[in-house]
Amino acid sequence: MGDPNETELIARARAGDRQAFGSLIRLHQSRVYACAVRMLGNRSEADDVAQETFLRAFRAIDGFDGRSELSTWLYRICVNLCLNAIRSRKRKGSEDIDDPRIPEPKADSESSDADPRLALERAQTYSRLAKAIEALSPTLRTTIVLVCIEGVPQKQVAETLGCSEGTVAWRVHEARSKLREALRDFMDGDDLSLALAGGKR
């Protein structure tokens, strides 16, 4: 269970205290939004999903029994809504190419992106990674996003996805394998380690 302050906020929110729920929103909105952006690769869809996550959480907060972290519960709602959005997008058969996951080079001369060549390489690497992640199945995508990108512990991811830790570990292994293969295709035989490290040289 989380810190006492959060426990108290949850109890107040369950009693209908909107202000307490507002505080919970402010505590968790960045990670929920990040999860949605990573999953969807679309700013507006991620905004919608992140907002809907909290709206649905507000309606279902009575059902949150506190046995897991609130963040786990919110991740679960968010992942479900993301998967719905992905299914819906497949039906529409269209894509948004304005991907917020691909970093734009900064004009700041003090940043590491000051070298335009390195900044471009970095953007290309992340663009390829984003495409490779999108090619994964929803299950593997969800797992890799939560474990490897968001850094959520595997135990918590197992609770979120309703499976065992062993299954999560298997999925991480499988997703890494597939990402590596996909990136090797992009690199056309170049040294993958060097290419991946290229953006950070």
Added chain:
Amino acid sequence: MTLDTALRRRISEALDREGGLDADTELNNILASNPDAQAYAGELLALESQLRDWPLPERSDAEWEAFAASIESRLDEPLAAIDDPTLPPETSFEADAPANVAVSSSPVAMLAAPEVRASATVTNLASRRPAARNKWFGYSALAASVLVASIAGISVFRSGSPMSAPSERDLAETAQSAPAAFEAPSPPSFDQLPAAAAPPAASPLPEPQAAARAEAVAEAPAADQGFALGGLRGGAGATGAGRMRLSDDFDDAPPSGPAPREQRLGNVAAATAQAAAVGQAYPRASAEGAAVAPSVTPTATVARAASPRPTSVPTDGLATEEAEAAPSLAPSPAPASPARTRAERSSSVSDSDAVRTTSAAAPTSLSAPAARAVFVRLQPQVAACLRPSGTDAVGVSVDVLGATGAVTAARISGGAAGSSEGACVVRVLRAAVFPRFEAERATFTHTFVVATPEQMRRQQDSMESSF
């Protein structure tokens, strides 16, 4: 590189343990003696590092505060009915499930699989389709069953294909045997949708207006109907009206039979030449309402469900509706197609339904001409984006917020999708502002066609030679 799967998995799992690869001495010894494994571990490490350091666009505190405030203001908003999102996501039907998870379309087998038991719901078993590969296997099995049955003279449908969908009885039994926690939630229905999401019912156009529009349609040359402007590809591609108008040429024909070939050629040639002669043919066509049909998705869906289908003479769309409103204004004679199939007719009826509901949009929603006008204004910028790549058409779809008219999402399809030219188009679309309307939001689609006069002349030639 050929590496044992177990070793790969061991390397991957070691990465996630505290201390990483260095903590596993035995594995380190293996890596030291196996260059392939070492290379694999190096690549995974680099990949892992890249994933962990993946930045996201930062938001300022003010932006986060505004985001939270926006959620707080929506707390009482009605939400669409969906499966309970607080349950674990359903993943058991995916092809890449781990080896210890049964992937099967049989509901009983699925509930028996330990990994699945925790997440499967009866609703999902009933509604979800088998994985694609299973589907094709099912089709193959069905085809084989038909062949065998026709030879043996037995009923096909008693052959018991292993991929057949679960019957109602199966599902009922599964529901009874499933634990209470897996009780199927009631499926979402239209009745459960929030009242605010349902737009007012479509109403017919006022009679004078309908008569005027029917006259315009009757007198419009083919060029104004999206036919000659971008050629067959541009006129018909992704624009409901474009398709409908093409079929109008056949549906609105007098029953006396097909027009002479010369007349058809003359109509097309004249129309194409007219379009090619006018530099701003596309904006003109769009402004006159022929080339594009922005569709307000929710309106079209609900209104179509509410309005009864005509039971006789399924002639198409807008022209038909308007002709009924003003019977004295007959549509222009157009060549009839004796080979028109039932499927084509059915397809054009669907298109016409969408156009009819759009044309009779409620005053609270943005009208098609108003949306079209915005797209027309964007045409030069979109053309400038696409010109370098030589792409001649792009289909777009934008989500517009009613309160502000701002574009909240822009999507493109076609050859430009995924390219820098496509990104340019998306930027143009996202910067656009539509007139405000009362509905919460709406989606508009449009096809921008960027063709040179030379391309149009070539298309005209090819069309003439095909008649």
